[in-house]
Amino acid sequence: MKLGYKTFVRCCVAVIVCCLLSSCYTVRLKNVYGDPEPDPFNDATDYYRYMKVREIDTTIKISVTDKDFTKLIKDCSEGIYIMEYRNTFGGILLSAVTFGRKRKVKAKYVCLKPTN
Amino acid sequence: MATTKSHPKSSWDTLHNNGPFPLKTLHVTELEGSANMFSKYDRYNDAAKEIQRLIREAADKNEGFRAYGSAWSLSHIAHQKDNMHFNSFMSIHIPIPQELSHENSSYANENLFFFECGNTIKRISEVLSSHGKSLKTSGASNGQTIAGCISTGVHGAALNVGSIQDYVVGLNLIIGDKPTDIVYLERHTQPALNDDFAKKIKAKVIRNDHLFNAALVGLGAFGFIHGVVIEAEDRFLLKRYVKKIPKDLALQLADTMDFKNSTFKIDGEVDADGKPLRPYHYKVFINPYTNDNEYVVEVMYKKPYQVPYPDPFPVIKTSLYKDLIYLLIKISEKFPKSIPWFIKQLRKTILPAVDEETLGTLYETFWDAPYQGPAFACSVGIDHTNSSKAYKVLEEMTQKEGPIPGIFAMRFVKQTEATLGFTKFPITCMLEIDGVLWEKSRKIMSLTEYSRRMIEVLQENDIPFTIHWGKNSDWKFPNLVNDMFGEKVAEWKSYRNGLLSTEMQQVFSNGFLEDTNLHLPNNTNDEDLIVSL
Ligand SMILES: Cc1cc2nc3c(=O)[nH]c(=O)nc-3n(C[C@H](O)[C@H](O)[C@H](O)COP(=O)(O)OP(=O)(O)OC[C@H]3O[C@@H](n4cnc5c(N)ncnc54)[C@H](O)[C@@H]3O)c2cc1C
DSSP states (O other), X not given: OOOOHHXXXXXXXXXXXXXXXXXXXXXXXXXXXXXXXXXXXXXXXXXXXXXXXXXXXXXXXXXXTOOOOOOOOOSOTTOEEEEEXXXXXXXXXXXXXXXXXXEEEEEEEEEBOOOO | OOEEEEEEOSEEOOTTOOOOEEOSEEEEEEXXXXXXXXXXXXXXXXXXXXXXXXXXXXHHTTOOEEEESSSOOSXXXXXXXXXXXXXXXXXXXXXXXXXXXXXXXXXXXXGEEEEETTOBXXXXXXXXXHTTEEOSOOOSSSOSBHHHHHHHTOOOSBTTTOOGGGGEXXXXXXXXXXXXXXXXXXXXXXXXBOHHHHHHTTOEEEEOHHHHHHHHTOTTOSSEEEEEEXXXXXXXXXXXXXXXXXXXXXXXXXXXXXXXXXXXXXXTOBOTTSOBOOOSEEEEEEOXXXXXXXEXXXXXXXXXXXXXXXXXXXXXXXXXXXXXXXHHHHHHHHOGGGHHHHHHHTHHHXXXXXXXXEEEXXXXXXXXXXXXXXXXXXXXXXXXXXXXXXXXXHHHHHHHHOOOSEEEEEEEEEOOOOTTOSOOSSEEEEEEEEEEOOOOOSSSOOHHHHHXXXXXXXXXXXXXXXXXXXXXXXXXXXXXXXXXXXXXXXXXXXHHHHHSOHHHHHHTOOHHHHHXXXXXXXXXXXXXXXXXX
């Protein structure tokens, strides 16, 4: 049976969309120890409910000679409870077209609860 | 100085979305930093003054004031419509030197620890572990605060140990705004710390078993629990097995607790005569919608702490798509008959993996439970000898009048001394059904209706029962608390009445106490009750 042109295009689009979607994913790194810093006002109905969430959403520009970069976290004096990194298709594309000079950073993190 | 941020807030909810409930003000107190106030006792006492100020402020406005911990209770016990206080940042722990032990104390001084109310079970376990110690038991997870745990009576499945409140040996309560309103309670028959300790926290000491037992599971109504003294024990390991065993055998063990003479035997877990050992923990999981001849059981045996042992944590933990859960629940509301099928499909996520074996500390075994969306839990306590009878009638009701989106479990807990502790039987079987919160539809009854039917069915079958204070129920069911606790209710009220002024009883009351008729003081005003014995 011969595949129609339209069907072929649809299939291709579906495959590309699937690839794009799967290239956007989230990774969580969690500390086994300690409590999350709480936030009784965070009524979100997701994983972070009642936790104090901090976010990084920025694009870092580095020079061609720089291999990588380290972004410093200055507001977690007790350490990190959880870090969620989001990899987006836009971010990968941006890095590719700028030959790695611009790197999108999209992350969320929760600090460890300060101990008294 | 400890500082409180008071935020206007129109509603409040539990972790698992069992509300929302109306609110006026949410208070969050943070302690003075240790750089500015070096002594832990000073910072603790300074925080007590701040709480007293908040209590007076509420009383002057004729309003209520209620502390809460992690909002893990699924009932409305933690809710107060005027003022709620978030305790999490009040989490000092103070070591107890030998010279503060009471001369008649039967506790080893090295096992006594003093924790402020906002410390979580996880944090406490970490502190204890750094001293080579462990809690004796915990719930299935670790995010609750110590004050929240004892206020409702949190338990695990430690059949020879009891619940969390059962290893609390001292209670520091703030019952008003006067200097004499800071009290330190202990049992007179089992004193732990001496009066010098009480002086350090500027508290009046009252050693009285009856008062202590009444305040122990205090439902948030015995004032502000500022700190507790707990008795820990040497760190130990738990060897955990998950097995599928014949239904009749699982229920026979539940009814008899006679492990020694049972056919349930695990290689290596036997005594010198080859008879099965009595486990530390016994839990039965039951899917009420299958005709399986076997149940999944989880058993744990206590072992001495020895390193090294294999890492008990999995490296990767996955969670279900939340949208999938919401979708399932929406379908269940429209087509309840699909619930058993869904439960069957999700069994790998809901039930522990059969034949799994792990070895770890209490801390590692009962670890974090992430938020997974709106949830319900109904949990009744019955004498363990009634386990199979109670399960049978509740299963029948659930099958006939349900289904509802949850599965049953049984856990077994040694008797508590707390006056209103729901683990009141010699060994209590906590028979619970947990699942995803649903909304009433034309085809499925509401959660309150379901929990009312649980009460009615147990009453109709003459099965004495209690209900977990922190779980869902029809809390307005007529005469419910008297039916569960009989004369103990009057005793609890008398001690509350004696300890707290009428004004403060109102301040520390809430809708939950009103629904259960526990807010009304007794007519008796027995002055002699609140004395050291
Ligand atoms: C994921 C999950 C797992 C659970 N597992 C178990 C389990 O295994 N076993 C079990 O028994 N229960 C279990 N529960 C129920 C829960 O542990 C209890 O309801 C517990 O009381 C919640 O503790 P909390 O710190 O969140 O207190 P909250 O729910 O915030 O408050 C409970 C009560 O304590 C009072 N309170 C809190 N702090 C103070 C204070 N400083 N002074 C005076 N009163 C105070 C509140 O007013 C309220 O009445 C579970 C709940 C969840 C969500």
